[in-house]
Amino acid sequence: MMRRLTTFIAAILAASSLSATAGDMVSGQYEYMNHCASCHGTSGVGDGPIAGILTVDVPDLTVLAKNNGGDFPFLDTLMAIDGRTGVRGHGSNMPVWGDSFAREAAQQAGDYGAEMIARGRLLSLVEYLASIQEF
């Protein structure tokens, strides 16, 4: 169900002329490689080029399900990436993606549209992470 929903949202975003990067916004994998791989690594294990200069460990994103008794923690992951929910601890090095995605879209889409676009991008990222879990 969620997979179908996020695929639907991704299709709308890909077709939308409202999106900040219309046409480019094809998949969670694309988003991941552009925004996340620098720290979390291209395969998600936490070995991106920036990881070495951070003072905190960059988590391995392929073991989120394994660390949660075999179930992918969908909502926790969504909220961790969004960052606006305050779920993360103090001194986080993770950018607040919910804010930056919404800001990027705000000029073309207005507040409501920008929020929809931000959520679509966040969901496509969560779906991509769900697809790279090691069991």
Ligand code: HEC
């Ligand atoms: C500047 C480096 C950096 C970038 C870029 C980055 N992250 Fe992170 N991420 C971290 C660090 C460091 C943590 C560890 C917790 C913290 O500091 O908040 C983390 C934590 C997480 C977590 C929580 C993992 C757990 O074990 O609960 C998720 C999920 C995550 N990142 C996904 C992403 C996604 C998706 C992107 C791209 C949209 C991204 N990150 C981009 C550094 C980064």
